[in-house]
Amino acid sequence: MHRMHQAGAKRKSDPFRPASASTDGSARALWESSSKQAIIPGCKIPVRYVALTAKTPARVAGTPPFTFIILRVPSPDPTLAALFPPPGDPIGPSDCERRAVTMSVLSTEAVSGVVIPSALLLVGTFIAKQELFPYAVALAAVFSAIRLSTSGGSSRKVLNPTEFQDFVLTQKDSISHNVAVYRFALPRPTDILGLPIGQHISLQAEIPGNPKPVVRSYTPISSDNEAGYFDLLVKTYPQGNISKHLDNLKIGETMKVRGPKGAMVYTPNMSRRIGMIAGGTGITPMLQIIKAIIRNRPRNGGNDTTEINLIFANVNPDDILLQKELDQLAAEDDKFSIYYVLNNPPEGWTGGVGFVTGDMIKERLPAPASDIRIFLCGPPPMITAMKKTTEALGYNKAGPISKLHDQVFAF
Template identity: 70%
Template sequence: MSLATIGTALAPSALLIAGVYAIKPEFIAYAIAVAGILAGYLVFSNKPRKVLNPTEFQNFVLKEKNEISHNVAIYRFALPRSTDILGLPIGQHISLAATIAGQPKEVVRSYTPISSDNEAGYFDLLVKAYPQGNISKYLTDLKIGDNMKVRGPKGAMVYTPNMCRHIGMISGGTGITPMLQVIKAIIRNRPRNGGNDTTKVDLIFANVNPEDILLKDQLEELEKEDDGFRVYYVLNNAPEGWTGGVGFVTPDMIKERLPAPAADVKIFLCGPPPMVSAMKKSTEALGYTKARPVSKLEDQVFCF
């Protein structure tokens, strides 16, 4: 809590005490008690409120929509108060629900916000619309002012500073969203920023075409800012002069670009199911612990 917040709360309390003392000194004890209650209310009413509910869906209003490409957009949803935060642990995600025509029951899908609790009053979702994607198509049709049902947090991953020495990440397409959440948290908590996180991060980010590389500007800025973070891009259809990887992510790429298996190393995977399945086999063949069907926090290879 900032000194400014405390000062703002104490100022009216001090004026109340001074005023009562000047007019009715005998009531000073009551004035002090009331002033204390007032100060406490003002201090804690300004404290960020976590709004997520893990058991019940809540409606959040679409505030902005920023189209990145013909089928990708960033959706900004407003929280009830400008000081509210989602209350989403780093590495976890939220559930979105909607009633879709032709579906027998409500459709629920998981998404990872690209914003964090450092940004109050809203949360951002990066969503790619797929032809068969019920929720992604539903989001595409939302108008500013429409509601979206949200529940959370959920997920087995809760990132904490220095939980390991080195993280290797492999993501494809929109699978970059949980990776970005963790990367930003690590860099935000570096010693130079007043934190203590010294974790190194290497990311392999695979896509089909150059225009499919989501959030590339953000990733490049983070790489410039932090010498403990590196990105290696892989494209199926690489243009002439491309200096990154070409084709699918191979065991050789993993061996060259990511940390070798060790007790203080973790590998994070997120992307299309066929890619994740292939990466599980590749990492196991390279000596990392075999990924479980459902990942646990303590796993060396963790699939979001």
């Protein structure tokens, strides 16, 4: 970080003048300040700010020291952006996730509840009685700390169904040579996506050679029980525009996201028994529902008693995504079972072989009844085949576009 030199910084009329430059000893007794500038690698957003650290006399009894930040973000019309106490040093080199959280203070809630009252206090005091300005700063710092600490504990849903929003990529974990889990930060640590169980989100990107932005749908493998971020499991395909774009995305860069969307909204005990057929990355919406059901079991304080039976088809053993997590869930829950199917099974394989057949469905999934459901998700050829197979087995015919109450529902 580099010290920021502002024009006129030594003039008495500058309300952001560092206390250390003041001749008022009481000011130094209350707070310390420093003017800084930080350019965060990968985030492409240089940030200038004044850090005012409150000393013991200005602190609320029993609270730890905090730093009062006045953020100035470059824009066509630079203005006072935010006043808030950060967790430690607010700007760290290449710390894009923290930068994303920091920038979230520009929300309407922060402006109306913190920035405006604090600014009025500071400006009014400076105009009326400049010698009391250091005390006003300390008071504003205490007010901001209390206001933001009390409001920061509540979860806020951030998804917008009509507009795409940018979310910062903060982590990428490779699962295999062409599969990775991408973690995107939400604006605040307490934020949640606000995605109903069974629904998904849309990702948009400008792809060279395409006249219009490309949009694809994905189901996060994280849930609203995990605040501050969301995770996407994505397989990169040679011709996959969005999957290739994600694969090339660097930490600190952003992805446009909109949602929620989809016809399915899972509710506890909507069916006595649910059969699932998934292929490849089609496991993601299934896992979302499976985890929600198990999390809401009576033993966990919920009321969901739905039985779940999953057939999970893949080509090779290495293609079985999230197998460890699935096996652990099955081991912990006696109402959840998995049957793996492989095109190229290894020696000694005891699961299914080849394509998912009618016999596998009859043996492993619930028989047709008014209180059961069959969920499908996978490659289009697989879904087409499974719709025909389930109809031949006596399940209700699946429509071209699935609706919430369909007996056979394709994501």
